Amino acid sequence: MDDPHLFAALVLLAAVTAGLIVVLRRPSRVERLLALQLLGTTTVAVVLLLAHGLALPGLRNLALVLGLLSSIVGVAFVRYGKLGSDRKRRGP
Numbered sequence: 573m574d575d576p577h578l579f580a581a582l583v584l585l586a587a588v589t590a591g592l593i594v595v596l597r598r599p600s601r602v603e604r605l606l607a608l609q610l611l612g613t614t615t616v617a618v619v620l621l622l623a624h625g626l627a628l629p630g631l632r633n634l635a636l637v638l639g640l641l642s643s644i645v646g647v648a649f650v651r652y653g654k655l656g657s658d659r660k661r662r663g664p
Contacts, residue, residue: 577625584618605649612642 591611598604616639623631 575625577621581618581621581625584614584621588614588618605646609642609646612638612646616642 588611591607591614595604595607595611598607616635619631619635619638623629623635
C-alpha cells in the first residue's frame with residue numbers, strides 16, 4: 573500500500589469495527605450513545621482520508637453530510653429517545 577492515507581483509513585476502519593463490538597456489548601445506553609458518536613466521527617475521518625487518498629473530492633461532501641447527520645442523530649436520540657427525561661413522570 574503506497575499511500576499513507578489509504579493505510580490510515582484501513583486502520584481507522586478496523587477501529588470502527590472494534591467500536592461496533594463495543595456498541596453491541598455495553599449494557600448502558602449512555603455508553604452505547606457515546607460509542608456511536610465516536611463511530612460517527614471516525615467514519616467521517618475515514619471518508620476524508622479516502623477522499624484524499626483516492627483523489628475523489630466528492631467524498632468530502634459525503635464526509636460533511638455524515639458529520640452533520642451524526643451530531644443530529646445524537647441530539648435526537650437524547651431528546652426523543654430513551655435518554656431524555658420522561659415527560660409522563662413529571663407532575664403538574
